[in-house]
């Protein structure tokens with residue numbers, strides 16, 4: 001019954017916020033997708049998002065909209081101070097070592113904060129390939145979107161020496177929390193995942209060789225509980 005109540009809460013929230021559309025239809029994905037402008041005054045309070053945040057492990061087979069994808073990417077790494085290029089999550093020395101890769105049914109994308117856009121990565125069967133190397137995580141097998149957070153450690157080590165690694169993981173935590181709270185505010189569920197093989201994921205998705213995969217976040221509409229009718 002608790003599952004049903006939680007699912008109803010997520011579903012009502014999603015419907016109140018405009019309701020899901022059922023395809024990735026607009027804009028048509030190409031080499032570059034300019035994402036819809038983010039909303040910066042949503043209807044869900046920060047306190048409600050914190051109170052309702054939960055790790056959701058089962059997802060419905062429902063695609064996300066580009067608006068939802070754009071909103072999530074913005075909350076994670078969007079530019080919120082255009083003059084200086086500062087982003088939604090803090091960064092030691094404003095070095096911004098983190099990158100977002102998005103695995104979707106349409107393929108693999110890299111988020112580019114400047115211009116709030118996605119660049120398509122030329123990888124066939126990205127979703128199936130990614131799911132094969134994360135088979136130990138059932139939630140990833142269901143989610144219509146997984147955000148992969150990678151880090152370029154090199155410049156951070158040059159500047160911060162032995163403290164660099166900690167700084168990168170702290171920053172990834174900020175990004176992960178922004179993602180979870182934004183997902184909740186959109187009526188979506190999310191799950192932070194640390195249990196994966198970083199080298200295997202990076203190799204399978206042909207990610208840049210100077211990047212390390214630090215965090216995974218599958219996101220989608222929570223699956224209705226079995227007693228939802």
Ligand SMILES: Cc1cc2nc3c(=O)[nH]c(=O)nc-3n(C[C@H](O)[C@H](O)[C@H](O)COP(=O)(O)O)c2cc1C
Pocket residue numbers: 053054055056057137191192193194195196
């Ligand atoms: C760093 C980190 C790594 C995690 N790794 C996994 C994981 O590999 N698989 C998983 O199902 N959940 C993972 N979780 C989610 C936790 O299981 C979840 O946060 C915990 O059960 C508390 O539930 P809550 O997030 O709803 O408060 C991880 C959470 C964190 C913060």
